[in-house]
Each structure stands twice: as C-alpha cells, then as structure tokens.
Amino acid sequence: MSNNNKPRLTLVLGDPCGIGPELAAKLLADAETTRLADIIAIADQQVFDEGVKIAGVSVNYRVVDDIADDDAEGIVLLSRPFFSSETSQRGKVSKQSGQYQLDCLETGLSLCQQGLAHGMCFAPLNKEAMHLAGLIHEDESGFFIDQLDHRGDFGLLNTLGNLWTSRATSHVSHRQVSELLSQESILEATRLLDGALRTSGLENPRIAVAGLNPHAGDGGMFGTEEIDIIEPAIKKAVDEGINAAGPFPPDTIFLMGRAGKYDAIVTMYHDQGQIAMKLMGFERGVTVHAGLPFPVTTSAHGSAFDIAGHGIANVSALREAFLLACSMVR
Incomplete structure (x- = not known):
C-alpha cells in the first residue's frame, strides 16, 4: 500500500445501462472530493469514457491492467471486466449487464481482500439484471457474504x-x-x-x-x-x-x-x-453494508433507467457514500 496516508478505495460504476457511469464520472471530476482518497475505478474503458461524456466533465486518470502496491495513487482505471454495448441498451435490463455488474463487484471485493484497497464504494446496481445473470441471493449483500466467506454479523x-x-x-x-x-x-x-x-x-x-x-x-x-x-x-x-x-x-x-x-x-x-429517510433527503441517502471486514457503501437510490444518458443525475448521494467510506477507513 502507498505511504501517502490516504485511504485507497475501489469504485464500481454500477449498472452500465443506468446512471451509474455518469454519477461516477461526476464524482471523479470533483477534485475536492477525490483528493481525500486514492481511487481504483473498475470498469470497461468504453463504459467509463461514455459516462464521462454523458456527464460533460473531464477526469484525469490512468489506465492500468493490474494493481500493484505502488501504482494506484490518484485515480486509476482498472479496465476490466469487458462489456460490449452491442449486447445491451441504455435504460433496459439485460443479462449481460447483470453479469458485468457481478464481475465488477467481485473484482472490487478481491482487491480489498488482497489488501490492495481499504474499502469499496459502488454506484447503483440493478437487481433484476443481476438475477438474470444468475445471482441466487435477494440482493448484492448475499453475493458479498459468499465472496468474502463472511460468517459474522451483517x-x-x-x-x-x-x-x-x-x-x-x-x-x-x-x-x-x-x-x-x-x-x-x-x-x-x-x-x-x-x-x-x-x-x-x-x-x-x-x-x-x-x-x-x-x-x-x-x-x-x-x-x-x-x-x-x-x-x-x-x-x-x-x-x-x-x-x-x-x-x-x-x-x-x-x-x-x-x-x-x-x-x-x-x-x-x-x-x-x-x-x-428518502422523504427527508433522497438526494443524500447512503447504504452501508455493515459487518464486513472493510467499508462497503453505495447511494441509497436505484439505477434510474428513465433518466440514464441525459446527464442530469444528481451525484450527491454517491458523493456522500464515498465520503462515508473514507471516514470509516480512517
């Protein structure tokens, strides 16, 4: 792990057919937020760049094929797993996007397990798509527990x-x-x-x-x-x-x-x-997957297919999730 005393978080972009990629782009374009941590974004580069384009922002990042202890300072993009936009449509549920989401989550969790990251923050997922891809649990929580072989309170x-x-x-x-x-x-x-x-x-x-x-x-x-x-x-x-x-x-x-x-x-x-909670502050709500060996947070809203691709999604909740993960590491 680097010696700059900042936490290192994995950032999963969520459902590529929803608002997740543009939310992640808006988050990463905010220097005041991203200065608090080193960030490993996990996404197909085409999905990442499309999110940046939709959000209308600029993100300074490096692409890496693998994560070593000394090469993940600042913002890096681990450009995998692969996702083909030809097999899915923005604003629509698909088995392919569901499998991609599960693969990205698995990668993020694995980096944390290996000690290469301190925690994970993820943009909105789509449970229906993940179930089409074979998710056997009611939501991603069961997937996390299985992947980490977690046996404690959760x-x-x-x-x-x-x-x-x-x-x-x-x-x-x-x-x-x-x-x-x-x-x-x-x-x-x-x-x-x-x-x-x-x-x-x-x-x-x-x-x-x-x-x-x-x-x-x-x-x-x-x-x-x-x-x-x-x-x-x-x-x-x-x-x-x-x-x-x-x-x-x-x-x-x-x-x-x-x-x-x-x-x-x-x-x-x-x-x-x-x-x-959503009536009091829908745009600021955060979900924490508590009890795991490291912080895992996300925004408390969904993938919002109805506005995906329009660049109008509010990043506030994802930003709060990211900030909370940083504070829980510290």
Whole structure:
C-alpha cells in the first residue's frame, strides 16, 4: 500500500445501462472530493469514457491492467471486466449487464481482500439484471457474504447526515416480516448500528427501536410482537451495554430522530425506514453494508433507467457514500 496516508478505495460504476457511469464520472471530476482518497475505478474503458461524456466533465486518470502496491495513487482505471454495448441498451435490463455488474463487484471485493484497497464504494446496481445473470441471493449483500466467506454479523444500514438506521428484516415481502422477525434479528441490527456509530467516532450512540404494529401494538391490542419479541430484544441489547430504548410507535419515531433526540433507529422492515429517510433527503441517502471486514457503501437510490444518458443525475448521494467510506477507513 502507498505511504501517502490516504485511504485507497475501489469504485464500481454500477449498472452500465443506468446512471451509474455518469454519477461516477461526476464524482471523479470533483477534485475536492477525490483528493481525500486514492481511487481504483473498475470498469470497461468504453463504459467509463461514455459516462464521462454523458456527464460533460473531464477526469484525469490512468489506465492500468493490474494493481500493484505502488501504482494506484490518484485515480486509476482498472479496465476490466469487458462489456460490449452491442449486447445491451441504455435504460433496459439485460443479462449481460447483470453479469458485468457481478464481475465488477467481485473484482472490487478481491482487491480489498488482497489488501490492495481499504474499502469499496459502488454506484447503483440493478437487481433484476443481476438475477438474470444468475445471482441466487435477494440482493448484492448475499453475493458479498459468499465472496468474502463472511460468517459474522451483517446488515444493511442507511444514513442521512447524522441519522442512521438499520432493519431487522430487509428485502422480503410484507407478509414474511412477522414470520422472520426474531429477538436475534433485532439484536443483530442494534449491535451493527452501535458498532458502526462507535467506529465513526460516536462514543455512546443513542438508539431508538421501532415497533412493528400501529401504535407499537398499544399494549397488545394490535399485535403482540412488541411484547413477545421486540421488548426482550431491547433488554438484551441494554444488558450488553448498548444505549437502546423502545419500542416506539413507527409513525412518530422518525420525528425524534430528525429532532436529534436519537442518533439511530432500528426498524422492523425495509419500507418502515426507507420511506422516512428518502422523504427527508433522497438526494443524500447512503447504504452501508455493515459487518464486513472493510467499508462497503453505495447511494441509497436505484439505477434510474428513465433518466440514464441525459446527464442530469444528481451525484450527491454517491458523493456522500464515498465520503462515508473514507471516514470509516480512517
């Protein structure tokens, strides 16, 4: 690793048929942002250059065929894997783009595993395309876990400024949430938040835990998950030294978070947290793949096929993801 004391991050450009390449180009064209880290962009050079063209920016980079310890300062493009634009169309889902995304992610993770990078940031992916290419997991998280042979706690965290969230269940149907909810899943989501916030420099994170049912069950009148599952999980977290409280009614818990009363919120399912976070700041939201051996971050929005190629995509969320990865390395 170089001796310039800056973190080195891999940057994956996401779905080549979406807004990822132009977002990455806008990020890399911002000298105030990129001065914070050495960057290994992983992309077919044609995809990279097309993103630069769409974004209407200029990026000073070097192309390399492989990464050695001493040749990845500044911005370098590892021009692989190969992608043929003839097999895919911008704004459309394709098996070929899905395979390309998986190959790029695998390359980025491998460089981190080898100690040639400290973390990975990636632009929006397309899950449908990756499933067409053979992804067997609900999303990229399972792919990461398999590639890294990860056996510890893992979960998706979302951040918006100083407010963080985790979730006890993730990409599953609503009818499955109650079945999958457990004391352990809530405790794991709480631990991940506490650990990530402590790593980011917060000594005693204040964590609020949401209920599942309207009015947090209202004493069991609208469901007993709060009594049977959520309250015992919170007690276990407190016994471990985590500053957790709840369960709070889901329809008001984010008012407390927005007001700064809590640093983080544990939600019971995907949309319980994501709707609130995206309403408060869609253009700044970040997703953290927490629990892995190194930071992995991305913007919290999708590949936006409807505006791909127009050069109007907002880079703010990807920039926040990049900055967060830098801070987590340090």
